[in-house]
Amino acid sequence: MTEILHIVGGGMAGSEAAWQAAHMGVQVVIHEMRPNVGTFAHQTGNLGEMVCSNSFRSDDDEQNAVGLLHWEMRAAGGLIMSSADQHRLPAGGALAVDREPFAETVTARLRAHPNVTISSEEITGLPETGQWIFATGPLTSPALGEAIRAETGAEALAFFDAIAPIVYAESIDMEKAWMQSRYDKGETEEERTAYLNCPMDRDQYEAFIDALLAADKAEFHEGETASYFDGCLPIEVMAERGRETLRYGPMKPVGLTNPHQPDAKAHAVVQLRRDNALGTLFNIVGFQTKMKYGAQTEVFRMIPGLENASFARLGGIHRNTFINSPTLLDDRMRLRARPNIRFAGQITGVEGYVESAAMGLLAGRLAASDILGHALPTAPQDSAMGALIHHITGGAEAKTFQPMNVNFGLFRPVEGLKGGRRGRKDRYKAYTDRAKSAWQGWLEQCALDAA
Numbered sequence: 001m002t003e004i005l006h007i008v009g010g011g012m013a014g015s016e017a018a019w020q021a022a023h024m025g026v027q028v029v030i031h032e033m034r035p036n037v038g039t040f041a042h043q044t045g046n047l048g049e050m051v052c053s054n055s056f057r058s059d060d061d062e063q064n065a066v067g068l069l070h071w072e073m074r075a076a077g078g079l080i081m082s083s084a085d086q087h088r089l090p091a092g093g094a095l096a097v098d099r100e101p102f103a104e105t106v107t108a109r110l111r112a113h114p115n116v117t118i119s120s121e122e123i124t125g126l127p128e129t130g131q132w133i134f135a136t137g138p139l140t141s142p143a144l145g146e147a148i149r150a151e152t153g154a155e156a157l158a159f160f161d162a163i164a165p166i167v168y169a170e171s172i173d174m175e176k177a178w179m180q181s182r183y184d185k186g187e188t189e190e191e192r193t194a195y196l197n198c199p200m201d202r203d204q205y206e207a208f209i210d211a212l213l214a215a216d217k218a219e220f221h222e223g224e225t226a227s228y229f230d231g232c233l234p235i236e237v238m239a240e241r242g243r244e245t246l247r248y249g250p251m252k253p254v255g256l257t258n259p260h261q262p263d264a265k266a267h268a269v270v271q272l273r274r275d276n277a278l279g280t281l282f283n284i285v286g287f288q289t290k291m292k293y294g295a296q297t298e299v300f301r302m303i304p305g306l307e308n309a310s311f312a313r314l315g316g317i318h319r320n321t322f323i324n325s326p327t328l329l330d331d332r333m334r335l336r337a338r339p340n341i342r343f344a345g346q347i348t349g350v351e352g353y354v355e356s357a358a359m360g361l362l363a364g365r366l367a368a369s370d371i372l373g374h375a376l377p378t379a380p381q382d383s384a385m386g387a388l389i390h391h392i393t394g395g396a397e398a399k400t401f402q403p404m405n406v407n408f409g410l411f412r413p414v415e416g417l418k419g420g421r422r423g424r425k426d427r428y429k430a431y432t433d434r435a436k437s438a439w440q441g442w443l444e445q446c447a448l449d450a451a
């Protein structure tokens with residue numbers, strides 16, 4: 001008999017991981033603490049419960065990276081996608097679902113699977129032996145959180161995310177912005193030009209502060225604590241502490257010379273830092289925020305150079321348990337120091353129902369392949385699944401790692417295509433065509449392995 005695969009957490013990731021591994025012929029035990037132990041957001045004891053919105057976002061698999069993940073999961077016989085399709089609600093181009101029957105279907109299908117056992121218990125430590133996937137999500141129980149922290153180190157586990165907005169590099173106006181590190185610090189040319197700078201004069205700064213103070217802010221969910229660490233205060237809270245606070249904080253203008261206007265001293269400077277190895281994404285340094293999404297795009301487009309910015313993701317601060325995957329996980333999602341332990345879902349630093357289910361799908365297949373003695377490689381980098389896993393286990397900057405949605409900025413460029421807004425439609429189609437063919441190739445390899 002083959003080894004049992006233990007999966008901790010029966011949310012989006014754990015349910016999908018169990019389904020995939022069980023289909024590959026591996027015996028699976030899902031350890032889910034609900035309904036015995038609850039979280040502040042879950043309401044039921046069902047597996048695959050959606051804790052907030054009932055949307056899986058865009059279902060467009062040609063022009064949208066989330067829609068492409070839907071496509072890849074459908075092609076892999078995913079439980080979350082097929083249950084979502086069964087309980088689909090009309091929502092234009094989005095995939096919205098009737099949440100209760102959806103979760104009941106996920107639960108019933110897993111209960112009915114001959115290779116799956118469900119055990120209602122909280123797991124509070126990382127076992128030394130056996131094959132385990134931890135998919136305990138943003139609301140991982142405190143006891144387990146402590147155990148993960150003890151194993152990985154305090155720096156490697158976060159209990160809040162503090163996400164600054166991320167901008168597509170190609171949408172930044174380089175006639176206004178320039179590349180330079182403060183005081184030209186750094187040993188190499190790359191280090192000396194590591195930051196992208198957007199200058200403001202006094203009037204622009206004052207208008208920006210007014211807009212920040214007036215913007216609509218989102219509330220914390222009930223049960224989420226509203227105490228921020230001082231190191232990750234939202235910019236609007238900094239602005240409330242005094243109109244000059246940002247000018248002495250993340251927007252200080254010192255050590256920088258604007259090559260477009262060398263004689264004019266900027267009153268304030270917004271800095272952006274590279275967010276991935278590909279150099280396609282930049283985050284706005286120190287700009288974590290609780291502004292509502294609509295307000296964020298309006299306010300951030302007031303920054304000179306970002307008037308036409310496209311955002312790969314907007315900012316936020318939430319209760320969220322996640323590990324520093326770039327330093328802790330290998331590309332097969334195993335803890336480098338303890339390869340019998342895998343992580344999957346939101347705890348790995350992806351964000352959202354779809355991304356979490358996708359990482360569950362991959363972890364379930366990779367764990368089952370290890371148990372069965374097959375050497376299945378991880379997902380190809382050109383697929384949406386591969387772009388995401390590559391980002392969280394290697395492509396992302398480890399020092400500033402924050403949770404990430406799937407987006408086209410994570411994909412390697414397709415050579416020979418026009419950049420900018422004009423070429424976007426063709427570019428996205430090329431990404432999705434290339435991804436589908438890479439993903440199909442990987443699925444064929446999975447099928448050959450199983451034969």
Ligand SMILES: Cc1cc2nc3c(=O)[nH]c(=O)nc-3n(C[C@H](O)[C@H](O)[C@H](O)COP(=O)(O)OP(=O)(O)OC[C@H]3O[C@@H](n4cnc5c(N)ncnc54)[C@H](O)[C@@H]3O)c2cc1C
Pocket residue numbers: 008009010011012013014031032033034039041042049051052053054121122123124135136137138139140141144221319344345346347351352353354356357
């Ligand atoms: C308040 C809130 C609102 C959100 N809103 C949205 C939204 O609108 N849209 C969106 O896409 N994403 C949203 N998210 C993120 C969302 O939670 C994730 O995208 C998704 O649910 C993550 O899937 P997962 O499987 O990683 O975790 P989950 O779906 O949370 O599943 C983790 C499971 O592990 C269980 N568990 C935890 N600790 C233990 C333990 N020690 N032992 C056993 N079981 C354990 C939990 O009970 C849970 O069932 C929200 C998150 C929060 C906290």
